[in-house]
Amino acid sequence: MAAKTTTQSTLPASYRLELQTPLVLLMTTKHMGNLLVALHCMQEIVKASAGQSLVVIDERYRDIIDATSGIGKVLYYPRQQLKTTGLRAKAKLLYDFYRQLRQHQARLLLDFDGQGQASTITQLSGINQRIGPIDALRSKGLYSLQLADIERPPHRFNDYALYLTTFLGHNPRPQYPRLDTSPANDDNLAAILHEYQFEHCMPLVCIHVGATKAYKQWPIEHYAEIADWLAEQGQQVVFIGAGAADTQRVSRVQALCQRPHVNVCEQLSLRLLIALFQQCRFFLGNDSGPMHLAAAAGARVYAIFGPTHEDRWGPLGNKATVIRNSQACESSCSKKLCPVNHRCMNTLDPAQVKAVLQQHLL
CATH class of the missing domain: 3.40.50.2000 (Glycogen Phosphorylase B;)
Incomplete structure (x- = not known):
């Protein structure tokens, strides 16, 4: 029954x-x-x-x-x-x-x-x-x-x-729980970043280039361009992530970069990642778990969306901005099968992303 x-x-x-x-x-x-x-x-x-x-x-x-x-x-x-x-x-x-x-x-x-x-x-x-x-x-x-x-x-x-x-009988507004970290986490994070020659005088920006599904991933060459551009704007880029897939994507992005950037992929526990997000100027990444963690930690979040819908899966709170291609996919497009190779994600111009981020850097 x-x-x-x-x-x-x-x-x-x-x-x-x-x-x-x-x-x-x-x-x-x-x-x-x-x-x-x-x-x-x-x-x-x-x-x-x-x-x-x-x-x-x-x-x-x-x-x-x-x-x-x-x-x-x-x-x-x-x-x-x-x-x-x-x-x-x-x-x-x-x-x-x-x-x-x-x-x-x-x-x-x-x-x-x-x-x-x-x-x-x-x-x-x-x-x-x-x-x-x-x-x-x-x-x-x-x-x-x-x-x-x-x-x-x-x-x-x-x-x-x-x-x-x-x-x-409650109808709560969409929200994350409050995430708190101890001073010891901040100290441990500072020690790790020191090992990676992090420039403490420069504001840091966290970038996550991965996602669980390929159709959620903005092309690595675009992330490389954005990372170098952010460095030119006086920002210290920190690549984060976990797992073999993230590690591989970060390595590929760094290989395309013209400037050195900090890579702590697979080096931070979730507790230290929360501490990092609470110190960063903003987070940039795809529709992913780390995107939600950054938003829950209180970071300013810029989330790149393609085939998935922010109305359903987007970050919560008033400090989150979704960046989406103005060129939509075909009406027959689905997450698993797209006749135009997920154009909505793959043709999102880095210039559009820079224009959104520039507003925050002013």
Whole structure:
């Protein structure tokens, strides 16, 4: 039997009362941007539950949770460890994870993610009352109820905010959680930048040239041109990123640059990256997790968008500016298949980007 769909007006009163008993908030997404966009809504549910919540998060984002107040008790899903250990060690990791999850003795599970691993965790949680999103990949027989509200604005934040509307009657404005770092992080960051001969007298600009999908990536030759131009404007460019794909793209960009720039790709923890974003003059990059992290850290953000839509996936807050090609793609264009090779991204002229950035440099 398919799960029922519900909005605030049809949610049984018994579900609303469940916030006063032990519950689980599940957000084991692999995508850092989705986590950051969801965190404020999760904070509000934790607050309303008066300490009865257990929040389940991917272990890779421990630094983000440590920098976020009001999350309470957290259980980390050991995704990375499971990839690097043997069969016996994997079995123990999973046993320990599900043992801690079940020890919370929750009566209600709220699945904020609804994708991939979250579906498996929901199924094995031992929790009978389970509420999930309407767009969950695997929903048949999984949820007691699925939340649906076709009238909400399109940004992903509003999908998560539906939990607040349903349980608390709140309609929050789109926002990230506040991210705080300790003075020790600033000191550690200063030491690392010193190793890379960073010029402390010059304002720094962070650039992230990567993205999870190729169709989100502005061409590397354009980033090289922008980096050199920023240096001519008296800015110290710092390339950031993580993973093999980002490392390769940064190396290719640097090979095209005529000026030296600082490259800390793969050198900073998320905690130090937050500290860096809080010190930078602005961030420039594609639609990506680091874009959302920079915006959440309070940095001025310039985000380059192509096939993806900022109304759905754009950075939050009044310090974010989306840069988009004035030349649209064909109407038949999709993210995975485009008859004109994602013209909206690949033909975005560096001159247009410079004109936007110049306003900030004045």
